[in-house]
Amino acid sequence: MRHSRTASRATARPTTEVGRAVPRPRGAENGPGAVARTVLPGGLRVLTESVPSVRSATFGIWARVGSRDETPALNGATHYLEHLLFKGTERRTALEISSAVDAVGGEMNAFTTKEFTCYYARVLDSDLPLAVDIVCDMLTSSVIAAEDVDAERGVILEEIAMTEDDPGDGVHDLFAHTLLGDSPLGRPVLGTEATVNALTRDRIARFYRRHYEPARLVVTAAGNVDHAAVVEQVGAAFERAGALAATGAEPVGPRSGQRAIRAAGRVAVVGRPTEQAHAVLGMPGVSRHDERRWALSVLSTALGGGMSSRLFQEVREKRGLAYSIYTHTSGYADCGLFGVYAGCRPDRLDDVLKICRDQLADVAEHGLGDDEVRRAIGQLAGSTVLGLEDTGSLMHRLGKSEVCWGSQLSVDEMLERITEVTPDDVRSVARELLGQRPSLSVIGPLNDRQTARLSGAVA
Template sequence: MTPPSRPTARPATTAGRAVARTKARTQTLLKGENGVGTVRKTVLPGGLRVVTETLPTVRSATFGIWAHVGSRDETPSLNGATHYLEHLLFKGTERRSALDISAALDAVGGEMNAFTAKEFTCYYARVLDTDLPLAIDVVCDMLTGSVIDPSEVDAERGVILEEIAMTEDDPGDCVHDLFARTMLGDSPLGRPVLGTVDTVNALTRDRIARFYRKHYDPTHLVVAAAGNVDHATVVRQVRAAFDRAGALTRTEDAEPVGPRGGTRTIRTAGRVELLDRSTEQAHIVLGMPGVSRNDERRWTLGVLSAALGGGMSSRLFQEIREKRGLAYSTYSYTSGFADCGLFGVYAGCRPSQVPDVLKICRQELDQVARDGLTDDEVRRAVGQLSGSTVLGLEDTGALMHRIGKSELCWGEQMSVDDMLAKISAVTPDDVREVAREVLSHRPSLSVIGPLTDKQASHLDDAVA
């Protein structure tokens, strides 16, 4: 991507564009019935990938750009830079002011937003299918032409500090950041996506601009569109937008970066972190290392998590809420990264109930690690996970999210039928094996709340 301080890009010559077009590579990744659900991919000169899923029966389309950069790509002093940059790309380009960007989508009833995660960032807009060209032009302009105005950097700093404060005021959310730190320590994956007050205050316009130039090259980007879209038209419009910024012609022979790899072993065990806060509830996460998003066992761990804490019939919900009334909210979850993963159990309860809740959580985890789940529990969890997977893909935004993330994180696409087949293939024996491997680890614990010394003295028992 061209630096924000660049002069206006010179348009590519007609001959240059003709040569570039011959290099574009297009393939059909998934073949739908009568064109419905067909997924196509084009790799443009310069390494930009464009992936679309066609659903001609709807009147909407969601367009997104995924960047191969997240908070794990930051040094300690840059913690929060990815999220800071996400904010700044909405604040104006050489062609549009911040008001122009927001007004363009508001004028057609569209929705535009973005999010930053540990390993990627996504910018997207959902519009009527007839307004897709506008969404493509605006989002591509944001990604390729941000000026990162110094005055906007200073103004947005206050907004981000307020966002950090808002997160810290929500202990049910904040406890998951604490758990990541408990398990992963002061590592890129263990640090908060938002950064801290100190790191955000220390970030300068020049450092953010350098981060932008380094990580928003077309080789690091995946364009995804889903809904009532035509692949060739989307490719043509995306290409025109990136050519206008000179983003493709400068690196015509470049190839896309591949999915993240590597092997990371989480050795943390038996750690307890208590953050004393004057809250009405105590918020708890008890957990251990899980599996990476590249591990085939992720399907089995998903079934295990669903049975343990994925619904109203799950073990934790039944034992903690239904039978004893100790908590309103309790669930289990998995987080998979490129080279590691986490498995956690959450509960929010009165501080006086913390010892009892932790005792039940540990008893259930130990029992499942030792004995596994019953066949009925596995069948129920498979059905729940299958249903939630399909229901979660019922809108164009979810479809865009699936194909964009799949291309960026795995470099391939999996059909819904293939996903359901993976889930349905999970057997009780598979679940027992994964339960022994994952749940037998000594857990760690994160707690936010106003615990007394006596209540806090029970925390070590949960990880013993």
């Protein structure tokens, strides 16, 4: 099981009719590239994308719950529950779950984020009914036995320790906390040693019952699949578990709202005896519902999204100051983050941060050149299409789009949104966002003098 940080993608609103498949534009139901949607009793949504040319299928169930739905005392409960749903149901033991998937050469996993959780299996198309049955069984009929809670606690504590041993990953959690503080979005997905140790079987079971109702779930399948067959199999599995009883329930819609981040010039430093210093310099970004996200994606790509990007060229190619440097964006329902990550030797950190500050300030004031924007648009468009070339990616796009936006964009529509971005759009979002005073998070073996000097890095 894993947790992830994923970039948001936009979608357009569909027409929805309960109990009826609603094909998306640009494709007939069950034809190549077709997307169909059905809402079952209880508000359970089922979406499929047909790719008849492949012999595999990926099946997933998405729960509209993440670490931002936790109270401080429950921090880590969503991820803990993700682990526990693999530990056995009323019909299967944990070994029987894993053995059944292994026996057909399939892959099964799950991940937890701050706003949703996904469980999925990838199998041969002929074994899709098995994957549907197993994943649905896990989501509807998990036992959550007390002994499994106790046993899995040690596994999760090891996972937390593993993350702490990877400062290149941990600095992103630190950056989120630096900007968002002790809020649901600012706390780590995994929880902490203290909160995980305090979670009990009863508290986790109540969390499960509250957040895994059919109206809060989205079922997705992509590959060589038949929509009507998947709907029938999913409906039978949920009905067998008694999970479709609430016939009047409507699907729970996407999150919304507005959250202002007031975090100008904050600095957080965690001393650790590592070989490199790991830093994120950044500021508030935009929410996933903000139309500026398309221009921000182009801006981020041009600044630090590849070998030709400004920061890669300035920091690595011209000066050899770092091996890894890149930009990243995180778009949530009500806010967002933009950051520059760099890993370098501690004695080079001041120089790296100065270059990053100077480049951000230059782009905020003068913008990017037209050639840079065109190159970034081409790179972003190409990577978007290439990233959707397997059934797992297609399943992921279906589920995330439904959970986060309540609708789908076709690949052509996504490419249109990207290519419609103009240099002026990018310059505008650069002025608005990069003109803010940045905050800084660092993990590494810094001495007292270096730590004291870091406040100047965000002046």
